[in-house]
Amino acid sequence: MFVDSHCHLDLQEFDKGIDLIMTQMSNAKVDYALVAGIDKKKFNNILKLISNYSNLYASVGMHPECLDKEEFSIEELCLLAKHNKKIVAIGETGLDYHSHDHQDLDWQRNRFRQHIRAAKISTLPLIIHTRSAIIDTLNILKEEGARDVGGVMHCFTENWDAAKLAMDLNFYISISGIVTFKNAKIVHEVASKVPLDRILIETDSPYLSPEPYRGKVNNPANVVYVANKIAELRKTTVEDVANASRKNFFSLFSKIGL
Template sequence: MFVDSHCHINFPDFANDLDGVLERMAESKVEKALCVSVNLVTFPDVLKIATRYENVYASVGIHPNEKETTSKISVDDLCLLSDHKEVVAIGETGLDYFRAEKGSLEWQKARFRAHIKCAREVQKPLIIHTRDAKEDTIKIMREEGAEKIGGVMHCFTETFEMAQEAMDMGFMISFSGIVTFKNASQVKEVASRVPLEFILIETDSPYLAPVPHRGATNEPSYVRYVAEELSKIKSTDLSKIALTTTDNFHKLFKV
């Protein structure tokens, strides 16, 4: 069995077919999914889905690319929102300088710090999104004591050195459908070097559908293609990839 550690099935893409998404998960032996929050406006939908389906979990957080003006949050408010049994993680949070608007990114950093403080306070692991912001991400994780709570570097596309620094702080590394792309040689190389005990798998659906569905709407049942690719890269039985990544998920999110 497989687990999709990061998806966005609350997005409009799935509004008319949620039962279908869950059915196809069952057919593909994807037994659990974590529906990840990207802002506070849609968080109630995330929570609703996690309440409705026993095998879907929720997180609460604000994506780094959500605008400063519409997405201010205090540590206390975030902690309050996380107080549901369905909410197993804080995020996605982090830094994304690739898609960010020009200008000062101090607010992005401040919001990232608030998420780490909250995660430590409520003792729920972090889901970290990082793009083109390697040094600052690691620096803030260190300064805020992220190693005291741990979490996952999701949809990882950075260097092995960064993965190692995150693993040293007790973070897992999650690979998405990108690892199946022909031109993703760096991600494949990183995946070959990260020990299986530190690996999670995810779809980040509706984005980034893996080969052979590249370009289509992604969904949690496709996470098995990520596992199959890892099985090739690591010359390890698919069953062992499935078992260990599922185990890692259970340990990290305490479900």
Template structure:
């Protein structure tokens, strides 16, 4: 069984009835759990409302670094993140590729998220792009030793992955690994220890080969798993087992399927 460790179900371009069909399609392909990740605290309540009827969907709470126009205070973030159905803090992080002009506010927001994760004892979901040094340094400075997390949709260097793993983080790989332009990423993925690996779709974006050009969806995490299993030289079944166990180890509050 697979887990989509990072998707944005509320951002899919479809109606509420279609969401049920989308999740059912994923279930028929062996996907047993979905983590719906928040990108704006202002939208948290509506995001949660969209998925509240699905027992196999968990939610996070946070502000994406590219959504700083919807930034919130530390107290607002803490109030939402400490709710019992929230399994993680984020997504948060730093993106100096698309928004270098908002660096200062991104830094402040990221620190707030780290501190909220420390207080709530919930893992961090981190987006990072062109901000390797700042991301690692802020984690080293502000993260409590017991706080864990994941660098999601990872496209950075092996050195950064290793630095994060040393801080008890996981590395999550999306459909980008299947792209023709992802030779460097594939070499990194080969070196990431299986016990620190997660898989995701980041849907509705970044559909993997052979679905490029389509809206991504959680069922396509199977193609991500198949591709990574081939890179690692193991069976898809084994890759699914390991990454699913890793997911529930990291996101301990997520409800594991009874099946």
């Protein structure tokens, strides 16, 4: 019934409990999850994980804040995506200026452009991270023709105007556990206004646990709380949110059905 469109089950928080996590997902009726790649050195961990569980898929990429000097080349991204049927997107990629005031961030922008070009060659959607950088993020997506492949704005925390611009570029809007936070008014507005055919839900596990688990290690089973809050905000049923986000997941990551 539910799908977690973005998580990081390869991280050390889950090293000793992945089977339990999978059981919790099943009990919560969360039957698929996408594990987003964030670096090159540890990507083999993701490959092992998705090979062991039929309901886990992955993306390949480098998070904008990953400081490893060893980068994926465009060719490497494309080869990984081509030769593994369970790699269904390019990313997590994008821009993050939050901790980098007055620094030269051309390396982030260049990495971002490389990922967009790989996505276009691979004809796969993009998974976008943006923090304190929405204008540059949208501009680069437009300049590089990312509309051709589209993708998702993961863990979206920008305002409604930014959401509309992203959707105009052929991107879905993904809502995380932040929507359950009392003071997340901007996210509440976006979650209540995004058309159901453009919405995804996620946990970003192990981060951003929703209420009532805020501050604890998150896991994909908790995506149910995200769906519940969105349903409350939209004055609809959780089934409507679950069904729409599930349909959007398989539409966007269409390689899953091949």
